[in-house]
Amino acid sequence: QSIGCDDYLGSDKVIDKCGICGGDNTACKVVSGVFKHTLTNLGYHKIVEIPEGATKINITEMSKSNNYLALRSRSGRSIINGNWAIDRPGRYEGGGTMFTYKRPNEISSTAGESFLADGPTNEVLDVYMIHQQPNPGIHYEYIIPGDNVISPQLLAHRRPGEPLNGQLGMPESTNHEDEDLHRETDTLPGQSAGTFPAIQPGRFPSHQPENQVPAVQPPRQNREHNWKQIGKTECTTTCGKGSQYPVFHCVNRITHEEVSESYCDSSTKPIPEEEACNLFPCPAFWDIGEWSECSKTCGLGMQHRQILCRQMYANRTLTVQQYRCHHLEKPETTSTCQLKICSEWQIRTEWTSCSVPCGVGQRTRDVKCVSNLGDIVDDEECNMKLRPNDIENCDMGPCAKSWFLTEWSDRCSAECGDGVRTRSVVCMTNHVSSLPLEGCGNNRPSETTPCNNGPCAGKVEWFAGGWTQCSTECGSGTQQREVICVRKTEGNFDVLNSYECSYLEKPPSQQSCYLKPCGSKWFHTEWSTCSKSCEGGFRVREVRCLSDEMTASSQCDPQLKPEEKEPCNTQDCTPEIDENCKDKYYNCNVVVQARLCVYTYYKTACCASCTRVANRQSGFLGRR
Numbered sequence: 001q002s003i004g005c006d007d008y009l010g011s012d013k014v015i016d017k018c019g020i021c022g023g024d025n026t027a028c029k030v031v032s033g034v035f036k037h038t039l040t041n042l043g044y045h046k047i048v049e050i051p052e053g054a055t056k057i058n059i060t061e062m063s064k065s066n067n068y069l070a071l072r073s074r075s076g077r078s079i080i081n082g083n084w085a086i087d088r089p090g091r092y093e094g095g096g097t098m099f100t101y102k103r104p105n106e107i108s109s110t111a112g113e114s115f116l117a118d119g120p121t122n123e124v125l126d127v128y129m130i131h132q133q134p135n136p137g138i139h140y141e142y143i144i145p146g147d148n149v150i151s152p153q154l155l156a157h158r159r160p161g162e163p164l165n166g167q168l169g170m171p172e173s174t175n176h177e178d179e180d181l182h183r184e185t186d187t188l189p190g191q192s193a194g195t196f197p198a199i200q201p202g203r204f205p206s207h208q209p210e211n212q213v214p215a216v217q218p219p220r221q222n223r224e225h226n227w228k229q230i231g232k233t234e235c236t237t238t239c240g241k242g243s244q245y246p247v248f249h250c251v252n253r254i255t256h257e258e259v260s261e262s263y264c265d266s267s268t269k270p271i272p273e274e275e276a277c278n279l280f281p282c283p284a285f286w287d288i289g290e291w292s293e294c295s296k297t298c299g300l301g302m303q304h305r306q307i308l309c310r311q312m313y314a315n316r317t318l319t320v321q322q323y324r325c326h327h328l329e330k331p332e333t334t335s336t337c338q339l340k341i342c343s344e345w346q347i348r349t350e351w352t353s354c355s356v357p358c359g360v361g362q363r364t365r366d367v368k369c370v371s372n373l374g375d376i377v378d379d380e381e382c383n384m385k386l387r388p389n390d391i392e393n394c395d396m397g398p399c400a401k402s403w404f405l406t407e408w409s410d411r412c413s414a415e416c417g418d419g420v421r422t423r424s425v426v427c428m429t430n431h432v433s434s435l436p437l438e439g440c441g442n443n444r445p446s447e448t449t450p451c452n453n454g455p456c457a458g459k460v461e462w463f464a465g466g467w468t469q470c471s472t473e474c475g476s477g478t479q480q481r482e483v484i485c486v487r488k489t490e491g492n493f494d495v496l497n498s499y500e501c502s503y504l505e506k507p508p509s510q511q512s513c514y515l516k517p518c519g520s521k522w523f524h525t526e527w528s529t530c531s532k533s534c535e536g537g538f539r540v541r542e543v544r545c546l547s548d549e550m551t552a553s554s555q556c557d558p559q560l561k562p563e564e565k566e567p568c569n570t571q572d573c574t575p576e577i578d579e580n581c582k583d584k585y586y587n588c589n590v591v592v593q594a595r596l597c598v599y600t601y602y603k604t605a606c607c608a609s610c611t612r613v614a615n616r617q618s619g620f621l622g623r624r
Helices: 152-156 588-593 600-605 607-623
Strands: 028-035 043-050 055-061 068-073 078-080 090-094 097-102 114-117 125-131 138-145 182-184 195-197 225-232 242-244 246-252 275-277 285-288 300-304 307-313 316-319 334-338 344-347 360-364 367-370 391-395 402-405 418-422 425-428 448-452 476-480 485-488 493-496 510-514 521-524 537-540 543-546 565-568
Touching: 028 043, 043 055, 043 138, 068 090, 068 114, 078 090, 078 097, 090 316, 125 138, 402 521, 418 476, 588 600, 588 607, 600 607
Parallel strands: none
Antiparallel strands: 028 138, 043 125, 055 114, 055 138, 068 078, 068 125, 090 097, 097 114, 182 195, 225 246, 242 275, 285 307, 300 334, 307 316, 344 367, 360 391, 402 425, 418 448, 476 510, 485 493, 521 543, 537 565
């Protein structure tokens, strides 16, 4: 004979939809609805509240979307998908029950996410939606007990025949016909709120259980046999905390020989109590999620999947720190994917030359949209966001005309022996347009010049001498030192040829140095050609104040500014007497007055007169 849910032999009572043993499905209410609110803000939005004592919980997204369901307790503890972290599908404990979180295959399935739990819950739980795209609708359903209904949890702990609330019979079911359940959700900042109607509870046909049959008490046996523990059942798990039970057999009290259980009093048989076993944790493992959809509908894209390190313990799978899975090779979290070949951008030509020889101009190239068959198609068939630039700016450098340079540094790079002095040289645009300058060209002035502070007489150096002073007082310069190969003898050192130390790494004999920023300094061009060859002319140059970044500055000392103009060729103009330059005619003065000296014939025939006039005109222009 079978045992009913009331633990009586021969009873056919079963637990109904409300979780009541022998109930008729009328002692509870079915609460259901669809959350269809239009949301605008991204983030967590509360959908529905699951009350304490709810059973048969089903929260299901009506179609697939990029939104996620989330669950947390009223105390603020996240159960599923909390703190902006998306959990893997699986079983999660919360509210006194076990929730099954399902997320169908993201590529092949069109079904949405869901939470399922048998209940009952022991606290109030809130269901949220992580809103990222338009809401497809969330269907929710759960069962709550009616008034004066005994908790199903009491039935599980009641001994057979124990009175229920002081009586053996079940209480009458409370009828809540034509009731509508309305619950207004709490609203957090940035969240929407709504009223969710509940459908009328379903009506189920009443079921009268058959008369209860009292349990048959076995006849009292003699005391020649008793119950003895002969071992334990096999542990339910090999690791991570399982359970096992003691095994009791009926044995002869004297011989301890096992006999049929009918020889022992069944009422005295010990009730096996659960014992924990294999408490050591199971090895961690990588929990691999499903691949996401390809990031592109055509062409090469990317897809992702979630990889979590998890560990089994006490029949639960827990997420643990990733270092626990270091003994295993971590699977890839990203992969390339391609659903189909699509049109793509192709660069058909190289960049053209810049439109200007100096300064900022533009250059172009030919960019076309090409199909997978190689045909040129309209640009709209390619992703315009990925179109390569077909025009861009190009900088050919400043339109320089002159070399600008500083004065030579005062210090020699070597305290003794050969060294160098340095200066800064930069090519920049020259604004003095009246100067006859040809531009910078390739004849860059030297930045270093040799110097010698005398021989290093009597100076003894160890393996590597000390560094010399920096070749400049500010900015970048160089330092040198003497590196020699020596051998230590009694009381002195012998200098050897360098090849004796060739197997050792030779220390550097020169290094760069930087004492401090120079700040702004005066730069100037070379002097122009003298305006006159005699009797006092002048020559000019351009002077600029430049910072360390070689940009115009006003921080230079005006008293140290180099001269921009100076006199030149101050010697008298001494005419050179040419014995062959004579007048061949007595009336050459007429030739001069008629301004015929510009013609070769008259310039030769009246050489002396034409030369005197040319010298007078040159002196007049110079004085101007």
